[in-house]
Amino acid sequence: MGGQYSKRKEVEGRLVGELPKDARFMLQELVDTEETYVKDLEHVCKHHLALYRSGNDIPTVIRGRERDLFGNIECLMQFHRDMFVPKVRRCVKNPAEVGACFADHIKDLDQYSQFFGDTARQEELLLDPSVKGFFQPIQAELKDMMNLQGYLMRPFQRLTRYRQLLEGLMKHMEPVLDDKGKENLSFALRLVKYQLRHSNDLRSLALLRGFDGNISEQGTLLLQEEFSVTEEKKAKKKPRRVFLFEQTILFSKPGANSSSPSFEYKASMKMSDIGLTETVGDNLCKFLIWYRKQKSKNTIILEAKSEGVKAEWVHEIRSLLEVQATRLRGEMCHDDSVLNICITNKRTSLRTILLIRSSAQ
Numbered sequence: 001m002g003g004q005y006s007k008r009k010e011v012e013g014r015l016v017g018e019l020p021k022d023a024r025f026m027l028q029e030l031v032d033t034e035e036t037y038v039k040d041l042e043h044v045c046k047h048h049l050a051l052y053r054s055g056n057d058i059p060t061v062i063r064g065r066e067r068d069l070f071g072n073i074e075c076l077m078q079f080h081r082d083m084f085v086p087k088v089r090r091c092v093k094n095p096a097e098v099g100a101c102f103a104d105h106i107k108d109l110d111q112y113s114q115f116f117g118d119t120a121r122q123e124e125l126l127l128d129p130s131v132k133g134f135f136q137p138i139q140a141e142l143k144d145m146m147n148l149q150g151y152l153m154r155p156f157q158r159l160t161r162y163r164q165l166l167e168g169l170m171k172h173m174e175p176v177l178d179d180k181g182k183e184n185l186s187f188a189l190r191l192v193k194y195q196l197r198h199s200n201d202l203r204s205l206a207l208l209r210g211f212d213g214n215i216s217e218q219g220t221l222l223l224q225e226e227f228s229v230t231e232e233k234k235a236k237k238k239p240r241r242v243f244l245f246e247q248t249i250l251f252s253k254p255g256a257n258s259s260s261p262s263f264e265y266k267a268s269m270k271m272s273d274i275g276l277t278e279t280v281g282d283n284l285c286k287f288l289i290w291y292r293k294q295k296s297k298n299t300i301i302l303e304a305k306s307e308g309v310k311a312e313w314v315h316e317i318r319s320l321l322e323v324q325a326t327r328l329r330g331e332m333c334h335d336d337s338v339l340n341i342c343i344t345n346k347r348t349s350l351r352t353i354l355l356i357r358s359s360a361q
Helices: 002-018 021-054 066-070 073-090 095-103 111-118 122-126 129-141 148-152 154-176 179-205 307-328 336-343 350-359
Strands: 221-231 238-245 248-254 263-270 274-277 286-291 299-303
Touching (some): 021 073, 021 095, 021 129, 021 148, 066 122, 073 095, 095 154, 095 179, 111 154, 111 179, 122 129, 122 148, 129 148, 148 154, 154 179, 179 221, 179 238, 221 307, 238 307, 286 307
Antiparallel strands (some): 221 238, 221 299, 248 263, 274 286, 286 299
């Protein structure tokens, strides 16, 4: 055991010595900004959240809406303070582990999805004059340069900074990392990009109006995008905001009031009922979905704004249909080996990995 430990320390020391100056600077910045981030989250919990929970003179507009305003910020603070900061600090002496810091905490970092989902209507609450007046005394008393709205932007800003730092570390560290280190760093970057994209998707979902079902029963929101949609036997294209969930694909149209953005529900299809045709003629931006269980197939053509968007959606829908087929065959293994296989499978998207992981919990 002593020999293995000494060898590992020797490898770690050699790697630190081989790191370019820019990489060492980024690692230290990762630590320093992480510690600052935790202090900001602690500040919100200690002062703003505590004031709200005191129950004194809470404005009507936010009464009973703690989750809408603060989300799970307390859980995020505890995770970063108790688990993530110690791991990040160790990366200064062991740079090869920086990717693993993120890859080992897929479930914990997915708390950001919950935060952005819960707080999708946060901005409109914070702009209410009564809410501003309720929290203003804290800022004045503490002589704080930043208001509550600024503090509640910190989770999104932190993910953005993670992306920037990980992209820089990928550039400067790749020549000195082994295959496992490169794999973990690449996966960490994909994970952070997913959370950033997902935050925007959830905010768009918050603008959906008129859906009578329970949106949480549709599964995880995977993608949302605007398409030109043509239904069977109808030649006219229509603009549609389309939401892809684990269980459902949902269509909506832009709301009539341009001053207050929204999406009006139009229709939905269960993923278990649809088939996918990946190409339509020579148009590289089109794909087609259709009902598998109907003799006369009702088809819908979706035209994306770019080939890249089309490719992402086709890939995601195909992955979902493959996962569903596997589940139906009873071949889904409920353990972490599924996740490990998927990480190395370039055809499996990160969103599908997270779905598989959640089903295996």
